[in-house]
Amino acid sequence: MKFILTLPVLLFIFSCGTYRPATETSNNAYPYATDTLITQSLFSDRSASISEENIQRLLDGNYKLPAKLRVAVVRLENNASRRYSWNDEDLLKTQQSYLDSFTAKLRQSPRVQKVNIVPEIVLSKTPGFTQLREAAVRLQSDIVIVYSITSDIYSRYKVFSSPDLKAFATTQLILLDVRTGMVPFSTIVTKDQLSKKTRSELDNSQAMARVQQEAVLLSIEESGRQLLDFLKMD
Numbered sequence: 001m002k003f004i005l006t007l008p009v010l011l012f013i014f015s016c017g018t019y020r021p022a023t024e025t026s027n028n029a030y031p032y033a034t035d036t037l038i039t040q041s042l043f044s045d046r047s048a049s050i051s052e053e054n055i056q057r058l059l060d061g062n063y064k065l066p067a068k069l070r071v072a073v074v075r076l077e078n079n080a081s082r083r084y085s086w087n088d089e090d091l092l093k094t095q096q097s098y099l100d101s102f103t104a105k106l107r108q109s110p111r112v113q114k115v116n117i118v119p120e121i122v123l124s125k126t127p128g129f130t131q132l133r134e135a136a137v138r139l140q141s142d143i144v145i146v147y148s149i150t151s152d153i154y155s156r157y158k159v160f161s162s163p164d165l166k167a168f169a170t171t172q173l174i175l176l177d178v179r180t181g182m183v184p185f186s187t188i189v190t191k192d193q194l195s196k197k198t199r200s201e202l203d204n205s206q207a208m209a210r211v212q213q214e215a216v217l218l219s220i221e222e223s224g225r226q227l228l229d230f231l232k233m234d
Contacts (some may be wrong), residue, residue, distance in 0.1 A: 063113050063182055065143065070114045071106055072141035072178075074123065074132060075099060076148040094213055097221060098149060105224030106145065109231045116141050129181060136178045144176040146229070149219070153212050165207055166194045169215035171223045175230070185230045191218035 029061040040052050050058070075095070105113050116139040123135055136144045153168040168190065193215040197207035 012206060017106060042161070050224045056183070061176075063180070063184060065177065065184065065231075068108075068113050069109075069111050069113065069143055069231075070116070070139075070141045070145045071112055072116045072118050072136040072139050073099070074118045074127070074135070074144055074146045076127075076146060077125070090209065096211070098216060100146060101217060102145070102224060105221075105228065109228050111194055111231050114141075118144075121136075129176065132176055133178050133181060136176075142178055144174060144178060145173065147171060147173040147223070151212050151216050153208050153215075164194060164196060165204075165211045166192060167208075167212040167215035168192045169212070169219045171216070171219040173223045173227065175227065184234070185227065187223050187226050189219045189226070191215050191222060191225040 013205055023168070040056060073100075099117065103117070106112050106115050118135050119140065122138070123131060132144050132146065136142075149153050149169065151167060153167040155167060169192075170188065170190040173186065174183050193211050195207070195211045195214070197204055222228050
């Protein structure tokens, strides 16, 4: 009789210790976890240059460029462009042709009122956003167009004909708003060009320089087109 009376009590105690409501475990791999909406950084970054409050304002706020733009243009030099031993005159002419292509493209936009070229002497070799903004302010520019060009070339030799020369060029470009420090537009464009040495070219080095320049101009043309499309939409 004692055993019969004790068994129901033991079963009751055991069930109380192991039972969990079905609503806590259904469709939830972690029964005691609750959904928490994260709205700001949970990491402590003492070197951050933007406060948590301003990060939220930038992400949640609206942004628009001025209707009329004064543009400063900055070219970041890449040592890869000096791979082939052109003389200084050819190098300077080539770099100037790239800059002229950018400025000509910018002037096609009715929003662009003035284009200023930022001299190298007012910038370090690797300028940061603060230095870019300060340089643009000195030129009374609303935005800064920063671009960098890298290019390379290879030859595929053939036994009974002149070699194929193929060049690759990549143009990286950003638009920096001087007032807000925002970068509302950026693009990376890679183009290639295939050609052969012409009869008027004395050696392969001249042909390589020409093909490489053609590839660069193609990448500049495309990145400039994308920038103009952005200025139309903004």
